[in-house]
Amino acid sequence: MSVLDLIVGARAGQQRDIARLISRIEDGATDAREAMAALSGFTGRAHVIGVTGAPGVGKSTTTSALVTALRARGNRVAVLAVDPSSPFSGGALLGDRIRMQQHATDDGVFIRSMASRGHLGGLAATTPQVIRVLDAADFDAVIIETVGVGQSEVEIAATADTSIVLIAPGMGDSIQAAKAGILEIGDIFVVNKADRDGADTTVRELRHMIALGQHDGWAPPVLKTVASTGTGIEEVVAAMDEHREWLIGSGQDRKRRLRRISDEICALVVGETRARLSVRAAELDALSSAVLDGSMDAYQAAEQLS
Amino acid sequence: MSVLDLIVGARAGQQRDIARLISRIEDGATDAREAMAALSGFTGRAHVIGVTGAPGVGKSTTTSALVTALRARGNRVAVLAVDPSSPFSGGALLGDRIRMQQHATDDGVFIRSMASRGHLGGLAATTPQVIRVLDAADFDAVIIETVGVGQSEVEIAATADTSIVLIAPGMGDSIQAAKAGILEIGDIFVVNKADRDGADTTVRELRHMIALGQHDGWAPPVLKTVASTGTGIEEVVAAMDEHREWLIGSGQDRKRRLRRISDEICALVVGETRARLSVRAAELDALSSAVLDGSMDAYQAAEQLS
Numbered sequence: 001m002s003v004l005d006l007i008v009g010a011r012a013g014q015q016r017d018i019a020r021l022i023s024r025i026e027d028g029a030t031d032a033r034e035a036m037a038a039l040s041g042f043t044g045r046a047h048v049i050g051v052t053g054a055p056g057v058g059k060s061t062t063t064s065a066l067v068t069a070l071r072a073r074g075n076r077v078a079v080l081a082v083d084p085s086s087p088f089s090g091g092a093l094l095g096d097r098i099r100m101q102q103h104a105t106d107d108g109v110f111i112r113s114m115a116s117r118g119h120l121g122g123l124a125a126t127t128p129q130v131i132r133v134l135d136a137a138d139f140d141a142v143i144i145e146t147v148g149v150g151q152s153e154v155e156i157a158a159t160a161d162t163s164i165v166l167i168a169p170g171m172g173d174s175i176q177a178a179k180a181g182i183l184e185i186g187d188i189f190v191v192n193k194a195d196r197d198g199a200d201t202t203v204r205e206l207r208h209m210i211a212l213g214q215h216d217g218w219a220p221p222v223l224k225t226v227a228s229t230g231t232g233i234e235e236v237v238a239a240m241d242e243h244r245e246w247l248i249g250s251g252q253d254r255k256r257r258l259r260r261i262s263d264e265i266c267a268l269v270v271g272e273t274r275a276r277l278s279v280r281a282a283e284l285d286a287l288s289s290a291v292l293d294g295s296m297d298a299y300q301a302a303e304q305l306s
Numbered sequence: 307m308s309v310l311d312l313i314v315g316a317r318a319g320q321q322r323d324i325a326r327l328i329s330r331i332e333d334g335a336t337d338a339r340e341a342m343a344a345l346s347g348f349t350g351r352a353h354v355i356g357v358t359g360a361p362g363v364g365k366s367t368t369t370s371a372l373v374t375a376l377r378a379r380g381n382r383v384a385v386l387a388v389d390p391s392s393p394f395s396g397g398a399l400l401g402d403r404i405r406m407q408q409h410a411t412d413d414g415v416f417i418r419s420m421a422s423r424g425h426l427g428g429l430a431a432t433t434p435q436v437i438r439v440l441d442a443a444d445f446d447a448v449i450i451e452t453v454g455v456g457q458s459e460v461e462i463a464a465t466a467d468t469s470i471v472l473i474a475p476g477m478g479d480s481i482q483a484a485k486a487g488i489l490e491i492g493d494i495f496v497v498n499k500a501d502r503d504g505a506d507t508t509v510r511e512l513r514h515m516i517a518l519g520q521h522d523g524w525a526p527p528v529l530k531t532v533a534s535t536g537t538g539i540e541e542v543v544a545a546m547d548e549h550r551e552w553l554i555g556s557g558q559d560r561k562r563r564l565r566r567i568s569d570e571i572c573a574l575v576v577g578e579t580r581a582r583l584s585v586r587a588a589e590l591d592a593l594s595s596a597v598l599d600g601s602m603d604a605y606q607a608a609e610q611l612s
Contacts, residue, residue, distance in 0.1 A: 032605070033603075033605045036603040036604055036605055037603045037605070037606075039603075040597075040600045040601075040602070040603050041600045043600075044598075054360070054361070055360070128604070129604070254598070257598055258591070258594045258595065258598055259594075261594040261597045261598055261604065261607075262590055262591065262594040264597075264604050265590060265593060265594060265597070265604055265607045265608050265611065266580070266583055266590070268604055268605060268607075268608035269579060269583060269608045269611050269612055270576055270579055270580065270583075272608065272612055273575060273576055273579040274572070274576065277572050277575060277576075284568055284571060284572070285564070285568065287571060288564045288565075288567040288568040288571060289564065291346070291567045291570075291571070292350075292560070292563055292564055292567055294346045294347045294349075295346075296346070297339075297342040297343045297345075297346050298342055298434070298435070298567065298570050298571055298574060299338070299339045299342055299343070299574060300343075301567075301571045301574075302571050302574035302575045302578065305571065305575050306575055306578055
């Protein structure tokens with residue numbers, strides 16, 4: 001099938017065509033180019049939501065509960081799991097996997113596991129393009145689930161309209177540890193597993209830390225959930241809606257989208273550079289040996305490849 | 307002072323000259339180039355050790371205990387803390403900071419906090435060059451401490467000769483979560499805080515998972531420590547030595563160094579590309595607007611900047 005056929009199918013909500021289109025984009029530049037050209041004009045409508053937090057905090061359970069809540073009001077939802085351990089990407093515990101299967105048979109839900117790109121960056125370089133495909137395929141919400149302390153949280157904030165940061169009660173150490181990054185990037189903070197000891201203390205600590213920070217007109221709320229039972233999820237959805245309205249009303253929406261596109265363009269240019277390098281692997285090997293043996297330094301080697 | 311003066315001072319073990327040299331490298335390309343050219347020939351002797359693990363697992367305490375053990379046998383040790391929350395980089399709890407100060411007045415210990423580079427990558431792009439400076443300054447061991455689940459662990463494994471992965475007892479969830487990445491990159495696994503409940507179970511689980519994995523001739527040991535009291539640290543140092551001997555004996559040492567240099571050269575070429583992009587910020591903004599408004603796609607924009 002041609003890329004254009006796939007786009008027609010994807011626009012009509014055909015799950016298989018969406019999946020194939022994404023694979024084409026992940027696989028090759030020519031197809032992706034064609035697809036991007038054909039998609040411009042159909043995008044800009046989906047609400048892109050990032051869900052992140054340390055391992056064990058309940059990201060997948062929360063994502064699943066959010067999907068259920070968004071479906072209940074008729075939204076079409078796509079989930080991108082950039083987390084090798086996510087049940088969405090098939091890597092996790094059986095119990096989780098079963099919980100997710102309710103969505104697997106729902107035509108209004110599209111689930112895709114994205115490989116992260118090793119040392120090239122936490123989020124796959126193609127993530128912005130994949131989001132554009134899902135946007136054009138008329139999903140109301142695209143949820144990106146990433147595991148992470150630090151690095152991927154920052155990336156997800158750059159990619160999402162609304163970033164939800166999950167915290168577990170009593171994770172004082174982690175809050176401390178991740179403090180620098182976490183407070184800057186969260187638009188909504190959720191203390192999950194709030195039926196556990198220490199939830200209120202964690203909420204209080206977070207509120208205190210957030211109050212000390214700088215925010216451009218949006219005060220990030222700190223909410224409590226027990227995602228496994230759905231408790232508090234409605235409030236998270238309401239906060240998501242509110243944040244989106246604020247984004248649009250304040251002009252931050254356009255600003256964030258511009259930044260996202262600018263990151264995407266840079267990633268494509270850098271990707272082009274990397275692609276050129278990978279073609280010259282033999283030359284790179286020879287230059288690396290020369291540097292190791294001391295007959296050349298790394299800058300001289302880099303110059304020869306530039 | 308000229309870069310060459312600083313190099314003479316650094317080679318003579320002058321802490322201030324080492325620090326200045328590193329700052330020069332972090333600041334500017336011309337100085338770094340000069341330094342790298344002057345340093346080739348003096349490097350290849352230091353043992354580069356990565357220490358990584360989730361927040362709260364005791365990375366800094368373990369690093370501090372390793373420094374003490376290495377100093378006790380007369381080794382000169384450098385610590386690079388690529389962790390915003392590390393006491394080495396001044397971001398952490400007072401108690402930790404006091405514990406580290408014993409090293410601050412020791413001439414045989416050099417401590418440097420490295421900023422991580424946000425979405426450009428966990429480890430700073432200059433890390434390999436900084437390691438080369440420390441290597442040329444005759445440190446026997448360079449310990450790189452990074453926080454991380456996934457991403458930075460992979461990076462540290464690419465940068466270090468020997469990667470130590472720390473786990474806390476009862477972190478079953480985290481092990482599960484990080485499984486994909488963690489087992490591949492650890493050369494030595496350390497269950498820290500081993501006086502806590504569940505330590506033996508965690509050791510057993512880890513050993514089991516490691517036994518299932520593929521290893522190129524080195525079977526990663528799983529050790530127990532209580533870093534705060536120094537218990538088990540000698541065994542970790544012994545395992546580090548053993549791993550290094552294996553690296554050299556098996557030829558893996560040269561292989562890893564070549565890969566590290568090749569990564570470094572690529573990072574320099576990519577850095578050059580990024581530098582070119584940042585000079586053209588206005589053009590990038592205009593192209594981003596064009597993509598947002600649908601009059602161009604991201605690939606076309608990237609082509610204009612390539």
